[in-house]
Amino acid sequence: CIPLLREARARGVPITAETCFHYLGLSAEDIPAGDTRHKCCPPIRDARNRDALWDELLAPDSCIRTVVSDHSPCTPELKLLPPRLDPSPPPEPDPAAGNFLSAWGGISSLGLGLPIMHSSARRPPITHMVRLCCQTPAEQIGLSHRKGALAPDMDADICVFDDTARWTLSRADMRWRNACSPWEGHVLSGRVRETWLRGRKIFDLGAPDGGFDALGPTGEAITETRTA
Structure with missing residues (x-):
């Protein structure tokens, strides 16, 4: 779709695009048979497609402006996990277990975006990650006066990121x-x-x-006029 996006922009169409952490960090060749945790839409493509996404993402005139989680959680039952991956397998195996066509389509990765991008062989500078994950999303949805940067009179949303840590994700970390x-x-x-x-x-x-x-959620509903 990148050639189509570039052609549209060349004609003056005000269009932008996003991609997701799983499309930048996973490839079809590495997905074990029946591992429906990887089911999403569009599906995860091969390494060549992933590398092409990185090429576009890091280009100075890239049409991919943002990177998002597309966090889409569900119960393990909806994922139709095969018994070897199911933390609580049913007494009677589901005949559809491990079937990508029947499993829930969505990937859970909320809170993992920065480590995923930082772990890639194409690791972008931290400043690029800030632009892709913070600054540009705020601009596109009309919140750049509050979000996306650290400056006086803004919301002081801060992530303290340890770029030296190496760790293995377990279920307890989710x-x-x-x-x-x-x-x-x-x-x-x-x-x-x-x-x-x-x-x-x-x-x-x-x-x-x-x-x-421990005090619980402190989020606020924000409605703003979107920028063009």
């Missing part, structure tokens, strides 16, 4: 309800140590309660 992800067992480079929202620490790796602030 900060969502149903611990099911194709990233389980992957060795990642870089780790989020703290997260601050509007100047308040809401996550601290290693703290009790999974690291989350």
Whole structure:
């Protein structure tokens, strides 16, 4: 689709595109048979396609402006995991287990985006990651006066990222309800140590309660006019 996007931009069409962490970090050749944790839409393509995405993403005039999680969680049952991957296999095996056509399409990776990008052989500079994951998304949805940068009168949303850490993702590290992800067992480079929202620490790796602030959610509904 990249040639189509470039052709449209050349004609003056105001169009942008995004990609997701799993398309930049996974490839079809490495997916074990029946490992439906990798089921998503569009599907994960081969390494050549992944490398072409990186080529476009890192180009100065790239039409891919943002990288997002597309976090799409579900219960392990909906993923139709084969018995070897199911943490709680049913007494009677599901005949559809391991069937990519029948399994839920979506990948869980919330909170793993920075380590995934930082672990890639095409590792972009931190400044590029900030632009792709923070600055440009804020601009596109009309929140650049509050989000996407650190400056006076902005929201002071901060991620403390340890770019020297190396760690292996386990189910205990997954900060969502149903611990099911194709990233389980992957060795990642870089780790989020703290997260601050509007100047308040809401996550601290290693703290009790999974690291989350015990006072509960503090998010706000934000509606803004989108930019062109």
